[in-house]
Amino acid sequence: MSNKKLYRGSLSTIILKLLGDNGRMYGYEITQKVKVLTEGELQITEGALYPALHKLEGDGYLKVEFEQVNNRMRKYYSLTEDGTTEVASKLSEMEQFIQTMQQLINPKLA
């Protein structure tokens, strides 16, 4: 989330949405996926990502599985049932936000 104040508050939405689409992912994978999907626009720093994952887990939205791959540990995250509900909620909040900002920013057409 380097340098872009507007992304504040949207990280948990992004994480939840990606996990909803991809089933399960590990932290590093999420940073890379976001970089590709946004064509480099959005770079999620590890200092932001990992605390966010821990919080979502603590809130009961994510569950964890450890796995050893190439002699390196990975923590795979996936949605809990509550997490699935939360994705839908977060996405509708995001859509509402975008709509509201467009009301404020775009010249009224009516």
Place this chain on the structure above:
Amino acid sequence: MSNKKLYRGSLSTIILKLLGDNGRMYGYEITQKVKVLTEGELQITEGALYPALHKLEGDGYLKVEFEQVNNRMRKYYSLTEDGTTEVASKLSEMEQFIQTMQQLINPKLA
């Protein structure tokens, strides 16, 4: 900005845009205008608004004129030259943000 985390970071953009459209406004007027424009979706609290106005003024984007109306003081804010430049910059950041979020959130059509 009650209860909506996503609005974090967007307040200065909103203020600058409104002042760009309306020439000059005072704080209380801004809160009311936003409420009307967003049909109640976004309520800017005074605890957020006034510090934000003071910061924008300190950054050189806004200038102030005092005026006495109905025996009550009003502080009218308007854009400086730098402020006018900043509006354009903030608006394009917001458009970029919205576009990026839609890339992340909407199913790819291509």
Place this chain on the structure above:
DNA sequence: TAATATACTTAAGATTCTTGGGTATAGCAA
């Protein structure tokens, strides 16, 4: 006469980042 609206200010605390550090393995280049 008490509540609501108008109008501005500030301070403590919460949340969510950035920045910068740490640990460790693997692979590639000098």
Place this chain on the structure above:
DNA sequence: TTGCTATACCCAAGAATCTTAAGTATATTA
């Protein structure tokens, strides 16, 4: 073989931006 880059995780100090809640004061409405 040595150092850089990539992979993969973690944490803490500080910054930025908000919420909450308080204070000051006048005008209007119930």
